Structure formats: C-alpha cells, structure tokens
Amino acid sequence: DSGVTQTPKHLITATGQRVTLRCSPRSGDLSVYWYQQSLDQGLQFLIQYYNGEERAKGNILERFSAQQFPDLHSELNLSSLELGDSALYFCASSPRDRVEAFFGQGTRLTVV
Amino acid sequence: QKEVEQDPGPLSVPEGAIVSLNCTYSNSAFQYFMWYRQYSRKGPELLMYTYSSGNKEDGRFTAQVDKSSKYISLFIRDSQPSDSATYLCAMCRGSSASKIIFGSGTRLSIRP
Numbered sequence: 001d002s003g004v005t006q007t008p009k010h011l012i013t014a015t016g017q018r019v020t021l022r023c024s025p026r027s028g029d030l031s032v033y034w035y036q037q038s039l040d041q042g043l044q045f046l047i048q049y050y051n052g053e054e055r056a057k058g059n060i061l062e063r064f065s066a067q068q069f070p071d072l073h074s075e076l077n078l079s080s081l082e083l084g085d086s087a088l089y090f091c092a093s094s095p096r097d098r099v100e101a102f103f104g105q106g107t108r109l110t111v112v
Numbered sequence: 113q114k115e116v117e118q119d120p121g122p123l124s125v126p127e128g129a130i131v132s133l134n135c136t137y138s139n140s141a142f143q144y145f146m147w148y149r150q151y152s153r154k155g156p157e158l159l160m161y162t163y164s165s166g167n168k169e170d171g172r173f174t175a176q177v178d179k180s181s182k183y184i185s186l187f188i189r190d191s192q193p194s195d196s197a198t199y200l201c202a203m204c205r206g207s208s209a210s211k212i213i214f215g216s217g218t219r220l221s222i223r224p
Contacts, residue, residue, distance in 0.1 A: 002155065002157070004155075031209075033209050033210060042214055042215070042216045042217070043156065043200065043214040043217075044214070045209075045210055045211075045212060048208070048209070048210040055208075055210065056208065056210035056211075058210065090155050090156070092155075092209060094209060097207070097208045097209075097210075098207060098208065098209065099144045099146070099161060099204050099207055099208065099209055099212070100158060100161065100209070101158070101209035102158075103155030103156045103157065104155050105153075105154055105155050106154075106155050
C-alpha cells in the first residue's frame with residue numbers, strides 16, 4: 001500500500017457528463033500529480049499541484065481541470081466526457097517536487 | 113518516433129530464470145532513468161531509479177543505463193511467479209515526476 005488513496009475505484013458514466021475524481025496523498029506530501037493511462041497512449045502526465053498551487057501542466061485537455069485543497073487532497077474534474085476519455089486515472093504524491101512519487105490504485109473511468 | 117520505446121511482450125519465462133527487460137530512448141536530455149512494476153488493476157510502483165549512467169543493484173534487481181547507446185535494462189535474477197507484472201521503463205528530463213516519460217510497458221509472466 002503506497003499510502004495514496006483514490007476514490008472511486010470504478011466509475012461508469014455517459015458521454016457529455018461530468019465527474020470528479022478524488023485523491024488523498026500520503027501524509028505530509030505536498031506535491032500531487034495526475035496521470036492518465038490508456039491502451040493507445042500509455043501513461044501520461046496531466047497536471048501537478050504543489051501545496052495548493054498549480055506547478056506543471058502536461059497533456060491535459062481543456063475539458064479537464066484539477067485543484068488541491070488546503071488539506072492537500074486533490075480533485076480532478078472531467079467534463080463533457082467523450083468515449084475516448086475512458087481510461088485509468090492515477091494520482092501520485094511526493095514530499096516535495098521530486099522524481100520519486102508514490103502512486104495510488106487508480107480510478108477506472110468508463111464512458112458509455 | 114516515440115521518445116521512449118519498449119517492447120510490449122508478452123514475455124514468458126520459467127521460474128528461476130534471469131529476465132532481461134529493455135528500453136531505448138531518443139532524447140539526450142534525460143537524466144533520471146526509472147523502472148516501475150505494475151500489477152494488474154494496481155498503480156505503478158517505483159522499483160529503482162538511477163541518475164545518469166551506470167548500474168544499480170537492489171536485491172534480485174539490477175538496472176543498467178548506457179547513455180552512449182540510449183539504452184536501459186532491468187535484470188531480474190532468480191525470477192519468481194510473484195514477479196509476474198507489467199514493467200514500465202520511464203525517463204525524466206528534470207527532477208520532477210511531472211517530467212517523466214513512460215514506456216508502454218512489457219508484460220512479464222513467470223511460469224512456476
């Protein structure tokens with residue numbers, strides 16, 4: 001167990017809908033990273049928050065957004081969902097902004 | 113051409129065999145080289161990482177980096193059925209997990 005908790009584990013929703021994925025980092029970790037893993041694109045970095053502020057952006061669509069709250073948990077919001085957004089979404093955390101990050105178990109999103 | 117290339121396998125070997133997993137890359141700016149293990153329906157787990165060239169050993173696992181050939185390897189000695197997983201190589205241009213580029217993963221199966 002990495003200490004990073006993601007909820008829900010599974011999510012099935014319809015196209016056009018909006019969902020929120022939640023991540024609780026390891027105790028004391030300030031940095032939270034979101035990744036998307038799909039069969040065709042592999043594991044790709046989406047966005048990073050550090051102590052409440054956006055630190056880095058990767059291949060994140062404009063329909064997607066994230067935030068980190070004062071208690072350091074983070075949420076990834078996905079809107080106007082399309083079939084192609086079906087994927088595993090992982091959250092990872094690290095004490096500071098480091099290469100070594102610890103991944104959660106992921107949320108499997110299925111858009112139908 | 114992808115920045116990081118990894119043979120997807122699957123690779124099946126008998127228990128006790130030495131396993132060799134490899135990746136090639138094209139970006140000379142990569143400084144950190146990592147190997148992750150991902151069990152089915154779980155998040156990636158960082159096995160080892162090295163900075164720049166050279167070898168690193170941790171128990172039954174040895175990571176090698178050859179920057180001149182842009183080639184990295186992971187060797188698993190005395191392989192066990194519990195080593196059956198997908199192994200992802202990953203590389204980083206800086207010192208943040210936001211800059212990691214992942215390989216597509218090699219599925220490994222160890223036969224008892």
